Amino acid sequence: MRLPNGVFAPCTSIPTNLLFFDRSGPTKEIWYYEQPLPEGRKQYTKTMPIQFEEFSDCLAWWKTREENDHAWKVPANDVLKYDDNGNLISVNLDIKNPHGKADFEHLPPEQLADDILKKEQRIAEIMIEIKQALQGGGR
Numbered sequence: 001m002r003l004p005n006g007v008f009a010p011c012t013s014i015p016t017n018l019l020f021f022d023r024s025g026p027t028k029e030i031w032y033y034e035q036p037l038p039e040g041r042k043q044y045t046k047t048m049p050i051q052f053e054e055f056s057d058c059l060a061w062w063k064t065r066e067e068n069d070h071a072w073k074v075p076a077n078d079v080l081k082y083d084d085n086g087n088l089i090s091v092n093l094d095i096k097n098p099h100g101k102a103d104f105e106h107l108p109p110e111q112l113a114d115d116i117l118k119k120e121q122r123i124a125e126i127m128i129e130i131k132q133a134l135q136g137g138g139r
Contacts, residue, residue, distance in 0.1 A: 001058065002034045002097075006043030007050050013108065017093070027076045033058055034070045034097050069099045 001018040008016060035058060037043070044050050061071055074095050081090045107115075
């Protein structure tokens with residue numbers, strides 16, 4: 001279960017995922033459920049924390065486990081990365097919601113700043129190319 005930003009604020013702003021394990025056999029598929037923020041909320045805070053009642057949709061979903069806008073499943077092998085010899089080298093459980101959209105408002109500030117800087121650098125490169133083209137075309 002992926003929890004919204006701010007659930008553990010002000011202690012940490014790190015995005016939080018809850019993992020549930022089933023010991024009935026080997027894992028064939030991994031279910032994901034993204035807990036949405038309530039309408040009108042941008043994040044949780046110490047004074048306005050997440051409430052148990054907000055998990056009611058997730059608890060209802062857990063009984064049937066069907067894909068929807070907040071739930072999706074991935075074959076277990078899709079999160080595993082092996083080397084050329086077949087040795088497991090990493091596991092990446094950070095699978096984004098295929099039904100979700102990028103929500104820039106909830107991205108970490110460092111990532112937003114990096115993205116803006118990269119775009120600004122690309123704009124500067126393009127402007128230099130345009131300037132050179134204009135100078136070369138006037139001769």
